[in-house]
Amino acid sequence: MADIKELSIIGSGPAGYTAAIYAARANLNPILISGLQPGGQLTITTDVENYPGYEDPIQGPWLMEQMQKQAEHVGTKIISSQVKKVELKDKIKKLYLDNGEVIETKTVIISTGAQARWLGLENEEKFQGHGLSACATCDGFFFKDKIVAVIGGGNSAAEEALFLTKFASKVHLIHRRDKLRAEKILQERLSKNPKIEFVWNSEVTKFIGGTDITSIEVLNKLKDEKTVIDLDGVFIAIGHDPATKLFMGQVDMDDSGYILTKPDTTRTSVEGVYAAGDVKDKIYRQAITAAGMGCMAALEAEKYLD
Ligand code: NAP
Helix, strand or coil, X not given: CCCEEEEEEEXXXXXXXXXXXXXXXXXXXXXXXXXCCCCHHHHHCCEECCCCCCCCCEEXXXXXXHHHHHHHHCCCEEECCCEEEEEXXXXXXXXXXXXXXXXXXXXXXXXXXXXXXXXXXXXXXXXXXXXEECCHHHHHHHHCCCEEEEECCCHHHHHHHHHHCCXXXXXXXXXXXXXCCCCHHHHHHHHHCCCEEEECCEEEEEEEECCCEEEEEEEEXXXXXXXXXXXXXXXXXXXXXXXXXXXXXCCCECCCXXXXXXXXXXXXXXXXXXXXXXXXXXXXXXXXXXXXXXXXXXXXXXXXXX
């Protein structure tokens, strides 16, 4: 008989590794398929100061390496490959890997995460963690009494801008149109906040600096005029893309492609299939909340297998 796994985890961010640690310690002999960018979004950050358990700031890539080692230490088998096709509907689910392997498994935890959208400008990668961020909750604290900019006009941009006013001396909110998409109540709070300066009809065209960002070039599209804004930090908040293409048509998703789960659980619309972390969460998007959901998914899978 083929070797049918009890539990397979797809994705290697905090959700996936935490699920693996709990599942391994419950003797489920989990496998974890780590994908192309092992470690997920934390591998492109530097200082992490909000993951509990560490007195001093730690490095994102280091934290993910530790989670991987911990998962392996307790018995997870990690496969460095990518899943290219899945069949989830039947009791025994099939995962087709790009190394040619086909995995048969009774349960699956989807923890493939989401990716922040970036502007696609030159130097964008170079400045990530050096003044450029896609997460104010993670990095805002580092900009006490500094000048920052937030790019975007949706709820995320509005919330990030308001959050940043707690630390920064000034927050430029740069939007490509003259109207925000964010909810009215957030718009009102932004207008009332003296630290917010709106930059309408404008797009960032250049990031400028040495090791760290020191200014940005901004194009006002109506006036066709370029200006330079001196600042210390830039927060991109133009949306996220959940990595769910692989699962389309197999588990229920919302209009933006986030996997839907039953209230207060990680259960998807398919029995034996669970979703944890940013792949199902567009509100919190934190390493610690993803890890918490990974734990829930492993416990729920264990119960189902029982
Ligand atoms: P979003 O609603 O899709 O907004 C993205 C914003 O970025 C838009 O204003 C868009 O401009 C702008 N944008 C997109 N591509 C751009 C580019 N290349 N250059 C410059 N600007 C660009 O994304 P989101 O704010 O991340 O929110 C995603 C979802 O999560 C929404 O459904 C939102 O309501 C929800 N959310 C809810 C909460 C909450 O309930 N507290 C918090 C955060 C997010 P245009 O307006 O011109 O298209």
